[in-house]
Amino acid sequence: MNSHSPPSISLDQPTPDRMRITVGGRWSLGASPDTAKAHAALSAGCSALDFSAEALDEWDSSLVIFLLGVIRRARQSNMEVDQSGLPAGLNRLIALAFAVPEREGAARNAIRASLLERVGEASLSIPRKLGDILEFLGEATISLSRFLRGRANFRWRDLLLMMQQTGASALPIVTLISLLLGLILAFVGAVQLRVFGAQIYVASLVGIAMVRVMGAVMTGIAMAGRTGASYAAVLGTMQVNEEVDALVTLGVSPMDFLVLPRTLALVLMMPLLTIYANVMGIAGGYIVGVTVLGLNPMEYLMATKAALSLANVWIGLIHSVVFGVVIALSGCFFGMRCGRSSSAVGDATTSAVVSGIIGIIVVTALITVMCEVIGV
Amino acid sequence: MSVQVTGSQPHIEVRGLTVSYGSFVLMRDLNFTIGRGEVFIIMGGSGCGKSTLLKVLVGLKRPSAGQVLYGPVSFWDVSPEERDKVMRRAGILYQSGALWSSMTLAENVALPLEQYTKLKPAEIRDMVAYKMALVGLAGFEDFYPSEISGGMRKRAGLARAMALDPEIVFFDEPSAGLDPVSAKLLDDLIIELSQNLGTTIVIVTHELASIFAIGTNSIYLDVETRTMTAKGNPNELLKSSTDPKVVRFLTRGGSDQPDGLKGERI
Numbered sequence: 319m320n321s322h323s324p325p326s327i328s329l330d331q332p333t334p335d336r337m338r339i340t341v342g343g344r345w346s347l348g349a350s351p352d353t354a355k356a357h358a359a360l361s362a363g364c365s366a367l368d369f370s371a372e373a374l375d376e377w378d379s380s381l382v383i384f385l386l387g388v389i390r391r392a393r394q395s396n397m398e399v400d401q402s403g404l405p406a407g408l409n410r411l412i413a414l415a416f417a418v419p420e421r422e423g424a425a426r427n428a429i430r431a432s433l434l435e436r437v438g439e440a441s442l443s444i445p446r447k448l449g450d451i452l453e454f455l456g457e458a459t460i461s462l463s464r465f466l467r468g469r470a471n472f473r474w475r476d477l478l479l480m481m482q483q484t485g486a487s488a489l490p491i492v493t494l495i496s497l498l499l500g501l502i503l504a505f506v507g508a509v510q511l512r513v514f515g516a517q518i519y520v521a522s523l524v525g526i527a528m529v530r531v532m533g534a535v536m537t538g539i540a541m542a543g544r545t546g547a548s549y550a551a552v553l554g555t556m557q558v559n560e561e562v563d564a565l566v567t568l569g570v571s572p573m574d575f576l577v578l579p580r581t582l583a584l585v586l587m588m589p590l591l592t593i594y595a596n597v598m599g600i601a602g603g604y605i606v607g608v609t610v611l612g613l614n615p616m617e618y619l620m621a622t623k624a625a626l627s628l629a630n631v632w633i634g635l636i637h638s639v640v641f642g643v644v645i646a647l648s649g650c651f652f653g654m655r656c657g658r659s660s661s662a663v664g665d666a667t668t669s670a671v672v673s674g675i676i677g678i679i680v681v682t683a684l685i686t687v688m689c690e691v692i693g694v
Numbered sequence: 695m696s697v698q699v700t701g702s703q704p705h706i707e708v709r710g711l712t713v714s715y716g717s718f719v720l721m722r723d724l725n726f727t728i729g730r731g732e733v734f735i736i737m738g739g740s741g742c743g744k745s746t747l748l749k750v751l752v753g754l755k756r757p758s759a760g761q762v763l764y765g766p767v768s769f770w771d772v773s774p775e776e777r778d779k780v781m782r783r784a785g786i787l788y789q790s791g792a793l794w795s796s797m798t799l800a801e802n803v804a805l806p807l808e809q810y811t812k813l814k815p816a817e818i819r820d821m822v823a824y825k826m827a828l829v830g831l832a833g834f835e836d837f838y839p840s841e842i843s844g845g846m847r848k849r850a851g852l853a854r855a856m857a858l859d860p861e862i863v864f865f866d867e868p869s870a871g872l873d874p875v876s877a878k879l880l881d882d883l884i885i886e887l888s889q890n891l892g893t894t895i896v897i898v899t900h901e902l903a904s905i906f907a908i909g910t911n912s913i914y915l916d917v918e919t920r921t922m923t924a925k926g927n928p929n930e931l932l933k934s935s936t937d938p939k940v941v942r943f944l945t946r947g948g949s950d951q952p953d954g955l956k957g958e959r960i
Contacts, residue, residue: 471809552796559792560789563788564793566753566754567752567753567786568781569778569782570805570809
């Protein structure tokens with residue numbers, strides 16, 4: 319027998335009401351013959367079906383699938399099926415596939431909901447989600463009050479480690495971002511101010527912009543991407559690993575043990591990082607002012623000092639503290655509410671970063687309006 | 695604490711328990727009693743809700759109806775603080791160990807001790823070393839969970855579960871993912887715990903070898919009827935049960951022959 323003979327199907331009728339399917343050659347996935355013709359010919363009104371496989375050489379799942387389809391169809395049209403002409407191994411595989419009937423209702427019926435229905439469902443889920451967020455905020459507040467009374471259940475070592483991870487380790491990226499932001503602000507400002515011969519005001523532009531809002535915002539965005547994401551991923555993975563369950567059943571509140579040190583660490587580190595970012599931003603402006611605009615170094619520093627008021631510094635620090643709370647809580651919230659799969663961890667991380675950044679922008683707008691109203 | 699007479703007093707009583715996810719009822723009408731010092735097996739096919747039942751017993755999932763009684767305490771009708779108090783006398787070995795991955799094995803075992811005892815650091819260190827030695831992990835104190843094998847992680851999880859000398863230890867599929875020898879060692883350890891300390895053991899498993907070797911009492915949860923269809927000593931059940939599903943489960947589908955092609959599979 320030629321081991322490379324192509325797969326073949328042929329149909330014939332040894333007696334008028336009996337159909338015979340003869341399969342032969344070498345069947346393999348991707349090289350099976352056209353089976354549609356055989357299926358079509360099957361409905362030609364015979365009452366019995368049998369098989370011949372004498373010329374069959376090698377076979378795999380492609381042949382089994384073909385025969386399964388044929389047999390299923392023949393049974394549906396009440397034909398008598400005689401499988402004795404097939405090899406024993408093939409018959410066993412066919413028997414296996416028929417052994418467990420498809421579980422009714424197990425296949426998901428993909429009913430596409432109407433637009434109205436989907437909008438309705440989305441709206442109805444909003445109160446539940448809001449309630450979930452409020453519950454989390456409430457638990458976090460209770461945990462904070464336990465901390466203030468010195469009764470929170472967490473390890474100081476964890477807090478210090480988190481402070482190192484969110485603070486000192488973030489210095490390189492904060493340096494890069496704020497130095498470059500200072501440079502950019504100075505360049506953009508210089509182009510406009512040069513028209514009026516007022517280059518020296520670059521110093522106050524960069525100084526006020528960085529200290530009052532941009533230093534905090536840029537640090538916040540860097541932290542949302544760095545720390546918020548890491549909180550969500552770590553807590554989410556702990557959910558997947560049942561590590562959070564293990565804490566709960568030990569009677570240790572995950573709020574105290576996991577969320578509290580992370581939030582405290584970020585809230586403590588954000589103002590420090592912001593002050594550092596302010597200094598770096600002003601340094602960026604200084605580099606442009608002195609080297610590109612040819613301003614006197616001393617003059618630049620004096621102009622910066624004259625422009626900055628302490629109120630600006632405080633406003634920047636208030637921003638940074640609120641950002642710390644927003645980023646840490648959104649990271650922890652999505653981590654703690656993470657599902658039990660690896661894709662859920664990814665979703666949690668994405669949601670944490672996105673809502674962290676949205677939170678930063680919204681909070682900035684709110685504080686800006688408030689400052690406007692109270693006139694600082 | 696060490697009551698040697700098996701099942702003499704009830705430790706946990708479950709009455710009319712129904713567990714559901716939203717509107718989907720996972721199990722209904724569960725009634726059983728776990729006696730002190732018993733090795734109690736919760737068995738059943740995949741997806742029957744064994745692990746979820748365990749979650750209800752340890753306080754991680756609220757049942758939709760019915761009661762879980764730990765002695766006089768109705769577990770789900772008291773405050774979370776009271777539940778914590780009950781669970782303080784229990785240890786749990788999770789399916790994958792669930793060790794806290796940011797801590798070393800020693801820190802993992804030490805945390806329950808730090809939380810609930812007034813032991814000095816040196817005493818805690820001795821206690822941790824002893825528990826680690828009990829599970830055959832002496833010398834691995836300073837390893838992180840990611841640095842050891844799955845079987846070792848499970849044993850470390852057991853050391854943590856036993857840290858506070860619990861009266862009851864829950865096991866979620868203890869032999870899943872273990873090689874036969876490690877699974878046997880774990881079974882031996884469970885028997886030691888039960889016989890020498892009088893600890894009540896509750897095991898969720900479908901590992902027949904373990905069920906027959908260590909189980910003194912059991913319930914069988916059926917996937918299709920969504921309730922328990924048998925209870926009793928698994929060895930007795932094998933001999934006397936008339937429920938075809940239970941018999942099929944306990945005999946690997948009716949035969950130990952590996953042909954498995956008799957038309958029906960579990």
